Amino acid sequence: MTSQMTISLDLPKPLNLIDDKLFLGNIQSATSCDILTEHKIKRVLSVIELPIETKYPFIEYFHVIAEDVEEQDLLTHFEETRQVIADGHRKGHNVLVHCMAGISRSSTVVTAFLMNKYGKSYSDTIDMVRTKRSQIYPNEGFRKQLKLYEEMRFTLNANYKKFRRYLMSQLMTIENIEKYIKRRDYVESLVKVQRGQQYGCAKCQFKLFDEINVVDNEVPNKQLAKKSFADTNQWCGNLFVEPQKWMLPLKNDRVNCPKCRQTIGSYNNSFVSYDCKCLKHNGLFGIQIKVSKDLFKLVV
Known part of the structure; x- marks a missing residue:
């Protein structure tokens, strides 16, 4: 059977x-x-x-x-x-x-x-x-x-630094910077963006970017407060920033002020971790746009 x-x-x-x-x-x-x-x-x-x-x-x-x-x-x-x-x-x-x-x-x-x-x-x-x-x-x-x-x-909170870092890591390649900026502009349109302090060219004072565009490792402010502005163990004096429309197209390793054409920084698209003694910048990964110290100033 x-x-x-x-x-x-x-x-x-x-x-x-x-x-x-x-x-x-x-x-x-x-x-x-x-x-x-x-x-x-x-x-x-x-x-x-x-x-x-x-x-x-x-x-x-x-x-x-x-x-x-x-x-x-x-x-x-x-x-x-x-x-x-x-x-x-x-x-x-x-x-x-x-x-x-x-x-x-x-x-x-x-x-x-x-x-x-x-x-x-x-x-x-x-x-x-x-x-x-x-x-x-x-x-x-x-x-x-x-x-x-x-x-x-x-929600999509464009004021949340971790979200802004996500946008850069997930969307940005040297070929897709315009797509990244388009999506960033879209999410910024959904909220009132707290842009913070404005930064300009030290030579001509053209507005370059806002505090919200600064990229760092978010070292606690009280750590920085214990050190002087020039203490390279805490801050190297340079700023790393998100790409801005006026920077496009990025054709070489230099970033120039769009008004006076002064070279204000550089960018690196090698996608290697950035080696810096500065706690705010060491280990930054991806496309790195660096604005050199003494070439930017706060806009009053």
């Missing part, structure tokens, strides 16, 4: 209802007329590299260009995607957020939306989403972005 064993495979569904009128799914769910009709989807948000080709006249389509890699920035899109989903809900529409597999990119966007909506932590929210769609798994880069979003209380 031969016994037979039946194996039941619980295959993932193309989409799952995660929250009121909010679905999370894969590419099949976004391109199947039957699935979209069955679930009364009226708005589709794609988080993939290329826009989907199969579209229907009864659907509103939105697209965030994104790869499923740790270096991909989704964080600066969280406010845009939140608005897409929230606007659909205000209209009474069911909204589908999808990527290719419905595992990483789309789950990141849905988790961010729900963190903002309910004011709950990343860990609590991702656990809730996973109860509705068990296979979700944002990649490590996206998980870090969601945790930073939580640190900023579910």
Whole structure:
């Protein structure tokens, strides 16, 4: 007598209802007329590299260009995607957020939306989403972005230094400085930026940058207060800054004042850690734009 064993495979569904009128799914769910009709989807948000080709006249389509890699920035899109989903809900529409597999990119966007909506932590929210769609798994880069979003209380806070450092590390290469500045300008448009002290060219006093643009290791002020301005063990006297529009294009290793053309500093795009005895600058990584001491001054 031969016994037979039946194996039941619980295959993932193309989409799952995660929250009121909010679905999370894969590419099949976004391109199947039957699935979209069955679930009364009226708005589709794609988080993939290329826009989907199969579209229907009864659907509103939105697209965030994104790869499923740790270096991909989704964080600066969280406010845009939140608005897409929230606007659909205000209209009474069911909204589908999808990527290719419905595992990483789309789950990141849905988790961010729900963190903002309910004011709950990343860990609590991702656990809730996973109860509705068990296979979700944002990649490590996206998980870090969601945790930073939580640190900023579910907003994009351009005044938060750690967020500004994220923008530089995640978005900026020598080929993409303009893209970095564009995304930085966007997140700055969302809040009242506390720009702080202005710095200008020592020769012509042209305004170069603000305190908010200064990049350092955030040595506690009370440590610096114990030392003199010129103590190189605490501060070398130079400043490292975020790229400014007037610096573009960066064609060589020099940075010149746009008004008087005085060389005020240099930049290094070798992506090696900066070696400096100064605690504020030692270990800075990425594209480094250094404004030399004695070539800048505070603007009164």
